[in-house]
Amino acid sequence: MNENKGTWADGFGGVYTADKKRLLRVPDVKRYRIAEGCEETDEHAFDDCKELECLCVPESFTEQAAEDTFNSMPSTVDNFCRWDRPYVEEVYDVNDYWCDEELTEKDEFGVIYANEGRRLIMATQPELIGKDYVIPDGVVTICDGAFAVCNGYTVLSAPRSIKAIGDYIFGDEGGKIVIRD
Numbered sequence: 001m002n003e004n005k006g007t008w009a010d011g012f013g014g015v016y017t018a019d020k021k022r023l024l025r026v027p028d029v030k031r032y033r034i035a036e037g038c039e040e041t042d043e044h045a046f047d048d049c050k051e052l053e054c055l056c057v058p059e060s061f062t063e064q065a066a067e068d069t070f071n072s073m074p075s076t077v078d079n080f081c082r083w084d085r086p087y088v089e090e091v092y093d094v095n096d097y098w099c100d101e102e103l104t105e106k107d108e109f110g111v112i113y114a115n116e117g118r119r120l121i122m123a124t125q126p127e128l129i130g131k132d133y134v135i136p137d138g139v140v141t142i143c144d145g146a147f148a149v150c151n152g153y154t155v156l157s158a159p160r161s162i163k164a165i166g167d168y169i170f171g172d173e174g175g176k177i178v179i180r181d
Helices: 063-072
Strands: 002-004 007-009 015-017 022-025 031-033 054-057 079-082 111-114 119-123 132-134 154-158 175-179
Touching: 054 063
Parallel strands: 031 054, 054 079, 132 154, 154 175
Antiparallel strands: 002 007, 007 015, 015 022, 111 119
16 A cells, blocks of 8 residues: 555555545556545546446445446446445455456356356356356355356255355256255
């Protein structure tokens, strides 16, 4: 973290006032979480953003500050998340937008993993999965809608390492998760 001339910069290039209450500049990255404790964004905070796709706003923002931020962000943003509690560690975040595609891996069934295989992001080839899928040991998170593309009832065999499961993870036919020993 850098402190310079009454401002504070996070490790991603976001620049805040020294008290970290106002975001002055959003870095030109694909995904950004505004620092917890920040309460508002400057009207010019997004001026240099051309790549931003996902923006997370902390619980410290008022409803009005979140709305003002939403109205001033660039049109490239297609995922706006307003948290109602403190952020969770990235590895436990069930939001499938929160991953760097360059750091993901796809298994032989077309299932995408992030965070060194600890976050299951999504199935991309349901025809390879069939009706059953074994989630590898070490996975801690299954993201929102992870198996939503699957047709038919899907049974997931999951390791005991699972700590967070997103919403609407199955397709229209539903499914179940069996925790294995």
